[in-house]
Amino acid sequence: MTSANGQSNSANAPAPSKPRDPLELARTLVEQFSTGLESGVRRPLYTFLQGNFLLGSFYKESPDEYRRFKNDEYWRDVPQKPNERNLMRSVLAYTMRTKERGREKLQNRVYKYARVLDYFYQHEVISDEVPLRLKDGGGIDAIYA
Numbered sequence: 001m002t003s004a005n006g007q008s009n010s011a012n013a014p015a016p017s018k019p020r021d022p023l024e025l026a027r028t029l030v031e032q033f034s035t036g037l038e039s040g041v042r043r044p045l046y047t048f049l050q051g052n053f054l055l056g057s058f059y060k061e062s063p064d065e066y067r068r069f070k071n072d073e074y075w076r077d078v079p080q081k082p083n084e085r086n087l088m089r090s091v092l093a094y095t096m097r098t099k100e101r102g103r104e105k106l107q108n109r110v111y112k113y114a115r116v117l118d119y120f121y122q123h124e125v126i127s128d129e130v131p132l133r134l135k136d137g138g139g140i141d142a143i144y145a
Contacts, residue, residue, distance in 0.1 A: 022068075026069070026094055026095055028051070029055070030094070030096075032095075033048060046134045049117065049130060049134065050131055052091050056092075056121070089111060116134075117130075120133060
């Protein structure tokens with residue numbers, strides 16, 4: 001089985017703290033989201049959010065890769081550019097492609113997801129723990145509230 005970061009996922013193997021190619025991971029997450037996450041099934045969503053958390057955490061700690069992300073063509077015509085305060089939200093907006101026509105309603109979800117992922121980051125949660133924390137916390141809406 002392959003994880004959201006594009007690496008082999010073994011039951012005993014810890015998640016990598018650094019994606020091999022962050023923009024490739026981002027593109028993988030875009031594809032994962034665009035093919036659809038089953039409605040009502042939390043596991044694919046939690047795995048998707050785990051990948052976004054890994055990516056956002058990496059960008060927070062890697063200024064060169066963060067600059068590369070900010071300079072990606074996607075941001076050319078987006079009014080709100082990524083910055084240090086909205087990094088998790090920017091990663092989610094990128095992977096969920098919220099600038100595309102008809103996806104404006106996703107902004108609310110992006111905001112909620114980002115708030116929860118920022119909370120996890122502030123509390124030094126590692127990416128391996130994200131799905132379990134989401135499940136044990138009762139889901140995004142329960143943690144966000």
